[in-house]
Amino acid sequence: MTVRVKVCGTTSVHDALLSAGAGADALGFIFAPGSKRRVTPEVAREAGLAVGPVVARVGVFLNQGLDEVLRTAEAARMSAVQLHGDLSSLYVREVARYHPVLRVLRPADLGREDMLEGLSLPGVTPMLDAPEPGSGQPLDWAALRDLFPAGAWLAGGLGPANVAEAVRVLRPAGVDAVSRLEARAGVKDPEQVRAFVQAARRA
Numbered sequence: 001m002t003v004r005v006k007v008c009g010t011t012s013v014h015d016a017l018l019s020a021g022a023g024a025d026a027l028g029f030i031f032a033p034g035s036k037r038r039v040t041p042e043v044a045r046e047a048g049l050a051v052g053p054v055v056a057r058v059g060v061f062l063n064q065g066l067d068e069v070l071r072t073a074e075a076a077r078m079s080a081v082q083l084h085g086d087l088s089s090l091y092v093r094e095v096a097r098y099h100p101v102l103r104v105l106r107p108a109d110l111g112r113e114d115m116l117e118g119l120s121l122p123g124v125t126p127m128l129d130a131p132e133p134g135s136g137q138p139l140d141w142a143a144l145r146d147l148f149p150a151g152a153w154l155a156g157g158l159g160p161a162n163v164a165e166a167v168r169v170l171r172p173a174g175v176d177a178v179s180r181l182e183a184r185a186g187v188k189d190p191e192q193v194r195a196f197v198q199a200a201r202r203a
């Protein structure tokens with residue numbers, strides 16, 4: 001199965017076109033408070049519309065209120081949302097009534113019944129990420145091999161140099177990265193973006 005590729009932390013039309021041109025399946029737009037890659041719904045909407053009908057636009061949220069998530073995703077014309085944080089399965093279910101959801105788990109969550117409960121809902125896809133999102137820290141893929149949920153996506157410190165190995169070990173449905181694809185916070189490095197998409201595709 002071909003692995004899907006998401007390039008996260010898009011903050012401009014320029015970088016949206018760059019990632020889409022490199023072959024990304026999805027662009028991430030971070031609306032989490034305090035993120036150095038935070039983007040406004042207006043800029044995200046303009047950048048997302050610029051890439052046309054095929055590339056997915058994923059709004060990224062961290063422990064934000066339901067109203068804020070739904071209003072922001074709608075204003076920015078997102079096609080899916082990515083939910084980080086300690087959120088109830090009721091909350092995830094409510095968001096999934098309006099948008100396809102990538103529900104982010106940390107390795108420690110894989111043993112928690114309450115977290116796993118929120119995954120068995122239509123339209124909810126699990127994504128495994130490092131405990132501190134956007135920090136560029138890779139996970140211990142070998143240690144996760146037996147726990148990695150079928151059909152899950154993988155994030156956490158992925159880049160051109162290690163994505164093929166991560167895909168080989170865990171066989172995720174999709175991969176996602178930000179830190180290792182940047183020239184500086186919030187600005188893409190074109191070479192790293194292209195190399196990441198190519199390495200993931202070839203894996």
Ligand SMILES: O=C(O)c1ccccc1N[C@@H]1O[C@H](COP(=O)(O)O)[C@@H](O)[C@H]1O
Nearest residue numbers: 008032035133134136156157177178179
């Ligand atoms: O990048 C951020 O600032 C961020 C803030 C809040 C929630 C998620 C964030 N980024 C997500 O982190 C992962 C992986 O990042 P990295 O490649 O390890 O730097 C990715 O899913 C981003 O969407």
